[in-house]
Amino acid sequence: MYQENVIIQNESGLHARPAALLVKEAGNFSSEIQLVKNGKEANAKSLLGLMSLSIQKGDEITLKAEGEDAEKAVTTLRQLIESGFNE
Amino acid sequence: MSAKHLNGIGASPGLAIGKAVHWRKEQPQTEIYTVEDTDQEISRLETVIRSAKEQIAHLREVTKERMGDKEAAIFDAHLSFLEDPAYIDEMKNRIRDQKKNAEAICREVTDEMSNMLASLPDEYMKARADDIRDVGHRIHLLLAGIAPFDPSLLSPGSIVVAEELTPSDTAQFPPGIAAMVTARGSKTAHAAIMARTLGIPAVLGLGEELDKIQDNDILIVNGDEEYIIVNPDPDTEQKAQGEMERQRELQEAALKKADTDAVTSDGKRIQVFANIGRPADVDSALQNGAEGVGLFRTEFLYLENSQWPTEEEQYESYRTVLEAFGDRPVVIRTLDIGGDKNLPYAKLPEEENPFLGHRAIRFCLANPEIFKTQLRALLRAGVHGNLWIMFPMVETVSEIRQAKNLLKEARKELEDEGTQTAENIKVGIMVEVPAAAIIADLLAKEVDFMSIGTNDLTQYTLAADRGNELVAPLYDAIHPAVLRLVRQTCEAAHQEGIIAGMCGELAGDPKMTEVLVGLGLDELSMSAGTIPNVKENIRLIETDKAKRLSDQALTRNSSEEIRSLVEKNR
Numbered sequence: 001m002y003q004e005n006v007i008i009q010n011e012s013g014l015h016a017r018p019a020a021l022l023v024k025e026a027g028n029f030s031s032e033i034q035l036v037k038n039g040k041e042a043n044a045k046s047l048l049g050l051m052s053l054s055i056q057k058g059d060e061i062t063l064k065a066e067g068e069d070a071e072k073a074v075t076t077l078r079q080l081i082e083s084g085f086n087e
Numbered sequence: 088m089s090a091k092h093l094n095g096i097g098a099s100p101g102l103a104i105g106k107a108v109h110w111r112k113e114q115p116q117t118e119i120y121t122v123e124d125t126d127q128e129i130s131r132l133e134t135v136i137r138s139a140k141e142q143i144a145h146l147r148e149v150t151k152e153r154m155g156d157k158e159a160a161i162f163d164a165h166l167s168f169l170e171d172p173a174y175i176d177e178m179k180n181r182i183r184d185q186k187k188n189a190e191a192i193c194r195e196v197t198d199e200m201s202n203m204l205a206s207l208p209d210e211y212m213k214a215r216a217d218d219i220r221d222v223g224h225r226i227h228l229l230l231a232g233i234a235p236f237d238p239s240l241l242s243p244g245s246i247v248v249a250e251e252l253t254p255s256d257t258a259q260f261p262p263g264i265a266a267m268v269t270a271r272g273s274k275t276a277h278a279a280i281m282a283r284t285l286g287i288p289a290v291l292g293l294g295e296e297l298d299k300i301q302d303n304d305i306l307i308v309n310g311d312e313e314y315i316i317v318n319p320d321p322d323t324e325q326k327a328q329g330e331m332e333r334q335r336e337l338q339e340a341a342l343k344k345a346d347t348d349a350v351t352s353d354g355k356r357i358q359v360f361a362n363i364g365r366p367a368d369v370d371s372a373l374q375n376g377a378e379g380v381g382l383f384r385t386e387f388l389y390l391e392n393s394q395w396p397t398e399e400e401q402y403e404s405y406r407t408v409l410e411a412f413g414d415r416p417v418v419i420r421t422l423d424i425g426g427d428k429n430l431p432y433a434k435l436p437e438e439e440n441p442f443l444g445h446r447a448i449r450f451c452l453a454n455p456e457i458f459k460t461q462l463r464a465l466l467r468a469g470v471h472g473n474l475w476i477m478f479p480m481v482e483t484v485s486e487i488r489q490a491k492n493l494l495k496e497a498r499k500e501l502e503d504e505g506t507q508t509a510e511n512i513k514v515g516i517m518v519e520v521p522a523a524a525i526i527a528d529l530l531a532k533e534v535d536f537m538s539i540g541t542n543d544l545t546q547y548t549l550a551a552d553r554g555n556e557l558v559a560p561l562y563d564a565i566h567p568a569v570l571r572l573v574r575q576t577c578e579a580a581h582q583e584g585i586i587a588g589m590c591g592e593l594a595g596d597p598k599m600t601e602v603l604v605g606l607g608l609d610e611l612s613m614s615a616g617t618i619p620n621v622k623e624n625i626r627l628i629e630t631d632k633a634k635r636l637s638d639q640a641l642t643r644n645s646s647e648e649i650r651s652l653v654e655k656n657r
Contacts, residue, residue: 012437015207043172043173046172048174048203051203051207051212054207
């Protein structure tokens with residue numbers, strides 16, 4: 001398993017558009033990917049899951065992945081989050 | 088059986104008589120019981136989910152064919168829920184862990200997800216709460232083996248009576264439904280939008296009164312006057328039949344004369360144009376007697392693309408419309424993006440207040456390369472017809488000058504390349520910000536025409552978002568403040584000898600035609616279907632009387648008072 005922590009940069013947090021972008025990106029990897037916030041986990045390939053974590057700007061979250069492309073998946077998603085989803 | 092008169096919300100205009108058919112939605116009872124073989128329970132759920140997907144995919148196709156891609160998109164959201172692990176895997180996991188039946192678990196997880204979505208601060212996700220309920224209900228019915236409502240019970244002329252109507256319901260309507268009546272819902276509800284799209288009357292929000300309607304009751308549905316009558320006495324029914332007949336005859340007579348110019352009884356010509364959103368709308372505009380295009384929205388080129396549309400793509404679309412209208416004017420509005428219209432590839436920043444933000448001409452002037460691509464396409468296409476270019480959201484003289492400079496640059500570029508450009512084009516602005524109406528005298532000196540966009544002008548003048556149900560009642564184009572701005576804009580235009588037009592929804596309100604002519608508008612642009620009626624109204628108008636009526640309207644205290652003034656005058 002590979003994991004990294006990241007802090008949410010964009011103003012509006014992980015709401016509809018950024019969450020959808022993240023789910024789409026996560027879908028490109030074969031690994032199981034989880035997002036963890038305050039001990040609560042959600043599947044990064046599920047829009048409903050991400051929405052349920054209600055992630056806001058400034059929240060620290062953990063990206064975890066298990067599988068062949070785990071490291072690449074985590075790095076890519078971390079970069080997407082750090083870019084602030086081009087907002 | 089005595090007649091019952093019930094009041095509701097008139098969500099779509101018109102009058103219809105027909106037989107009531109209840110669109111019944113079974114609410115299956117959720118029994119909770121323990122299952123031993125959880126694998127078998129999970130596979131029962133999986134089978135049902137496959138069927139649900141097939142049903143939804145079918146509804147998607149039917150809707151796409153009948154109503155278009157935009158209306159069908161809602162079913163993509165439904166399908167995405169059926170593929171979302173947080174929903175589907177969660178249900179399977181809980182069946183395994185809690186050893187409970189699929190119905191109980193489906194109800195439980197759907198409620199949780201729906202409540203979660205409803206609590207989010209994002210309007211779009213909030214709206215998905217109803218969608219996931221709809222999906223959950225479908226799964227539940229399939230699990231319980233309950234057949235959903237059979238739409239074949241409806242025949243042409245039936246009036247649908249329902250608690251409320253979701254997109255999955257209306258997608259199954261057979262053609263020829265006469266009207267819709269519901270217990271819940273408002274003017275912005277899905278049923279309301281659907282009724283207006285289908286062009287049938289709808290009275291919504293009847294509440295518990297709905298239970299007084301039985302299957303096969305005769306209903307009169309009056310969308311204009313916001314009531315229904317259940318089992319009318321023969322006299323009332325006959326009167327309503329007569330009124331429907333009269334409306335139909337008027338409509339037919341108007342359509343026959345649609346191709347004739349609209350001239351008032353004392354000889355003033357008012358040009359009646361069509362609003363269109365894409366080249367495919369041209370046929371219906373011409374059939375209904377459009378004397379030109381008063382608003383060609385160019386956003387479709389941008390919204391339906393995954394990247395900025397090329398000059399060539401744009402040129403082809405503009406040329407098609409210009410050629411179809413020959414020497415009749417075609418007003419093409421330049422890109423109006425931002426506000427509620429986002430483009431994924433434009434990478435527009437999230438804004439706190441998108442309607443007060445970086446949109447329309449503001450965006451175009453800040454992105455001259457994108458803007459010039461459109462201007463070049465317009466200048467080239469203008470060779471093939473009578474082109475009027477219109478800039479949206481303008482509020483300063485300098486915006487007009489900058490835009491015209493870019494137009495000049497685009498022309499110079501094309502000429503240097505040896506490409507032919509249109510010589511005699513008109514350049515104008517859309518008046519849709521109160522500031523523009525207030526300084527219309529200054530702006531009028533810079534342009535060849537002005538067209539009032541009443542939708543945004545109303546929203547900005549009254550500071551009310553019509554998509555927000557809490558303030559939607561405040562949004563009313565007939566507010567005296569909006570009408571005064573219209574009068575002021577017309578006077579400023581005429582002072583400079585240029586044309587004053589209107590291309591918002593108000594322009595197509597047949598009840599207001601006389602007031603609008605009285606306010607001084609020279610051109611009215613509307614959706615194609617209303618053109619014949621408005622033209623027919625214009626022929627009955629006497630300009631002096633219209634002027635007096637509009638003078639009176641401007642001194643009334645409220646929209647209601649203006650409406651009743653107009654009503655009395657008819």
